[in-house]
Amino acid sequence: MANTKxxxxxxxxxxVLTANITDANVTTAKIAADAxxxxxxxxxxINSEHYTDGSIDxxxxxxxxxxxAKMAGLARGKIIYGDASGNPAALALGSNGQILKSxxxxxxxxxxxxxxxxxxQVFNESGAAVDFRIEGDTEQNLFFVDGSADKIGIGTSSxxxxxxxxxxxPIIAFDESDASxxxxxxxxxxxxxxxxxxxxxxxxxxxxxxxxxxxLTAPTFATGNGMHFADSFYVGLGTGNxxxxxxxxxxxxxxxxxxxxxxxxxxxxxxSTAGVMAVPNGIELGSGTDFTSANTxxxxxxxxxxxxxxxxxxxxxxxxxxxxxxxxxxxKLVFASFSIVNITIASASGHLKIGGFPFNNDGTNDREANGxxxxxxxxxxxxxxxTSPIPAVNNDTNTAFVLQSKDDAAWSVVQVSNGSGQYxxxxxxxxxx
Numbered sequence: 001m002a003n004t005k006x007x008x009x010x011x012x013x014x015x016v017l018t019a020n021i022t023d024a025n026v027t028t029a030k031i032a033a034d035a036x037x038x039x040x041x042x043x044x045x046i047n048s049e050h051y052t053d054g055s056i057d058x059x060x061x062x063x064x065x066x067x068x069a070k071m072a073g074l075a076r077g078k079i080i081y082g083d084a085s086g087n088p089a090a091l092a093l094g095s096n097g098q099i100l101k102s103x104x105x106x107x108x109x110x111x112x113x114x115x116x117x118x119x120x121q122v123f124n125e126s127g128a129a130v131d132f133r134i135e136g137d138t139e140q141n142l143f144f145v146d147g148s149a150d151k152i153g154i155g156t157s158s159x160x161x162x163x164x165x166x167x168x169x170p171i172i173a174f175d176e177s178d179a180s181x182x183x184x185x186x187x188x189x190x191x192x193x194x195x196x197x198x199x200x201x202x203x204x205x206x207x208x209x210x211x212x213x214x215x216l217t218a219p220t221f222a223t224g225n226g227m228h229f230a231d232s233f234y235v236g237l238g239t240g241n242x243x244x245x246x247x248x249x250x251x252x253x254x255x256x257x258x259x260x261x262x263x264x265x266x267x268x269x270x271x272s273t274a275g276v277m278a279v280p281n282g283i284e285l286g287s288g289t290d291f292t293s294a295n296t297x298x299x300x301x302x303x304x305x306x307x308x309x310x311x312x313x314x315x316x317x318x319x320x321x322x323x324x325x326x327x328x329x330x331x332k333l334v335f336a337s338f339s340i341v342n343i344t345i346a347s348a349s350g351h352l353k354i355g356g357f358p359f360n361n362d363g364t365n366d367r368e369a370n371g372x373x374x375x376x377x378x379x380x381x382x383x384x385x386x387t388s389p390i391p392a393v394n395n396d397t398n399t400a401f402v403l404q405s406k407d408d409a410a411w412s413v414v415q416v417s418n419g420s421g422q423y424x425x426x427x428x429x430x431x432x433x
Contacts, residue, residue, distance in 0.1 A: 001114055006271075024397070037123055041344055044357060044424050045136055048329075053175055054152075054395070064274055074090060075090075075093070077093035078090045078091060078092060078093060079091040079100075079107075080425070081107060081313025084106075091107065091109075092390075095109065097111070098110060098111060098112065099112045101112075101327040103116075104368070111322075112280050122145060128147065129147050129148040130147045131144065131145060131146055131147050131148075131157075131250060132144070132145040132147065133145070135369065139155060140157055141154075141156055141157045142154070142155070144156065144157050144159065146158075146159055151163075151164060152164070153165075153166070154166070155167045155170070156218045159326075159424055165186075169182050169186070169187075169188075170186050170187050170373075171185070171186030171187070172184065172185050172186055173197070180198065181196075181197075181198050182196075182198050183195065183196055183197065183203075184197055188202075188205075190207070190208055190216075191206060191207040191208065191217065192205070192206045193205040193206070193217070201215070202215070202217050203215065204209040205217050205218075206218060207219060209225065210224060210225040210254070211225050211227075211228055212226070212227040213227075213228050213229075213230075214227065214228070214229045214230060214233060215229060215230030215233060216228065216229075216230040216234070216293060229251065231251075231252045231253060232250070232251075232252050233250060233251060234248050234249065234250045235248065235249040235250070236248050236249075237249075240262050240331060241262040243262065244259075244261070244262040244263075244265065245257065246260075246262060247260055247261075248265065248332055250265075251269070252271070254273065254386065255270055255271055255272040255273050256270070256271040257269070257270050257271075258270075267280075268280065268281055270332040270365065273335075275331065280297070281298055282296040282297050282298020282299065282331075282427065283296065283297045283327060284296050284297070284299070296331075297330070297331050297431060298331065299330070299331055300329070300330050300331075300334075301324075301327075301328070301329040302320060302327070302328050303326070303329075303358065304325060304327070305325040305326070305327055305336065305356055305357065305358040306323060306324075306325060306326070306356050307323050307324075307325045307338040307339075307340055307343060307354055307355070307356045307357075307424075308323070308354070308356045309323075309343060309352070309353070309354055309355075309416075309422075309424060310345065310346035310348045310353055310355070310416065311341050311349045311350035311352065311415075311416035312350040312351040312399075312401070312416075313349045313350030313351075313352045314347060314348050314349035314350060315348060315353075316345055316346055316347040316349070316416070316418065317345075317346050317347055317348075318343050318344060318345055318346075319343075319344045319346070320342065320343065320344050320420070321340070321341050321342040321343035321422075322337045322339075322340075322341050322342070322343075322345065323338075323339070323340050323341075323343070324338070325337065325338045325339070325356070325357075325358075327357075327358045327359075327433070329358070329359065330406030332362070332431050332432050332433070333429070333431060333432075334357075334358065334359050334429070334431070334432050335357060335427065335428075335429050336357055336422070336427065336428050336429075336430075337426070337427040338354065338425065338427070339424075339425050340354070340423065340424040341401075341423055341425070342420075342422075342423065343420075343422050343423075343424075344418065344419070344420040344421070344422070345417065345418050345419065346418055347418065348416045348418055349416065350415070350416060351402075351413045351414070351415060351416065352378075352401065352402045352413075352416040352417075353399050353400070353401060353416070354391060354399065354400045354402070354424060355398065355399040355400075356398065356399075357393060357399065357428070358398070359398060359432035359433075360396055360398045360432060360433055361393040361394060361395055361396060361397060361398070361430050361431070361433075362396075362430075362431045362432055362433045363395040363396040363433070367399075369392055369393040369428065369429075369430030369431065370390050370391060370392040370393075370403075370428060370430075371390070371391050371426055371427050371428030371429060372390065372391075372394075372426050372427060373388075373389055373390070373391050373402070373424060373425060373426025373427075374388075374423075374425050374426065375389055375419075375422070375423060375424055375425075376422070376423035377419070377420075377421040377422040377423060378414070378417055378422050378423075378424070379414075379415070379417040380404065381404045381406075381412055381414070384406065385406060385407065386403070386404040386406055386412065387405040387406075389402045389403070389404055389414055390402065390403045390404070391403075391426055391428050392422075392428075393428055393430045401413050401414075402414040
């Protein structure tokens with residue numbers, strides 16, 4: 001055979017059979033690279049007995065050629081994972097009810113969570129400094145627990161108080177379902193307020209200036225800070241009787257009123273917007289706090305009255321001229337002045353009598369209820385032996401006689417004179433009932 005060579009061209013297909021090849025006569029040196037293809041190897045002709053250990057490495061395995069069907073001997077339920085050396089390892093099957101857990105480095109089987117939606121739960125029972133957060137639709141810090149600071153934030157991940165709310169409308173609502181009443185507390189337009197949602201009313205407001213409003217949203221003072229009440233407010237003091245407090249303070253655009261006692265809301269002290277104070281039941285002076293009527297100043301009054309002149313046995317009549325009177329009453333003390341000018345008296349008889357005083361004398365002693373007067377065109381006792389005329393209000397009446405005192409003798413009562421051109425002007429201070 002020429003050139004002592006046998007090539008594939010010389011050999012017909014299937015001309016060399018395995019029966020014609022002596023064992024070990026075909027070596028790798030006799031086989032050209034890539035000469036043996038998959039088409040030359042019968043199915044199942046090469047098995048694990050024909051592989052030298054380590055002869056098949058990743059370079060000789062095409063992508064996607066090792067499938068689960070090619071992996072024999074892996075028990076049901078086992079998991080292949082990378083071990084600490086980076087080699088594949090099989091994780092044995094866990095016990096019934098266990099779950100696969102990771103510690104951040106390795107995986108292992110462990111007990112399933114004990115979270116029961118129908119049982120009490122404790123989060124972070126170990127007390128670790130970890131945070132907890134619940135997100136909403138548009139708020140990522142809908143509920144935030146700062147584990148290291150032991151604070152809760154709503155709308156913030158940096159709470160600086162035990163409960164910190166951050167929002168455009170940081171408000172808490174309290175809905176008392178059995179009373180159908182809803183209150184809201186929080187920040188409204190820059191002011192902190194208690195708002196009655198049921199009645200649509202602000203009950204208490206504290207603004208940024210430090211003013212407190214009761215029943216209004218804009219408490220205001222010209223200077224300083226304070227508490228500002230809305231119209232028709234009430235402030236109660238004392239435990240009261242269940243219906244009214246012992247004292248109540250109220251006010252409106254007309255003034256300020258103080259009601260004392262639980263019997264009525266009627267004002268016992270009134271202060272007008274002009275600063276005028278009225279005390280209808282009086283003010284006690286000089287006796288401490290025993291509130292006795294004898295020490296109570298309960299009346300101040302100013303007014304006018306119309307004096308009359310005539311006789312005690314026959315009043316008579318008056319004409320022409322003019323009459324006028326004024327008075328001031330403080331408690332029971334009355335100061336009354338009178339002016340009877342150019343009067344004509346006719347048909348009068350008896351003692352000269354000036355009547356019409358605004359209040360009766362208290363009846364104690366008419367000698368204490370006297371005053372001063374001047375007269376003109378009136379018949380008097382001779383002034384050489386008698387004093388000037390003195391008006392004195394009679395006991396239990398609102399009329400006065402005119403007296404003249406004599407030296408070392410009883411006083412005399414001036415008699416009425418009929419005639420024209422008579423003048424009587426004077427004043428009296430006396431005590432009324």
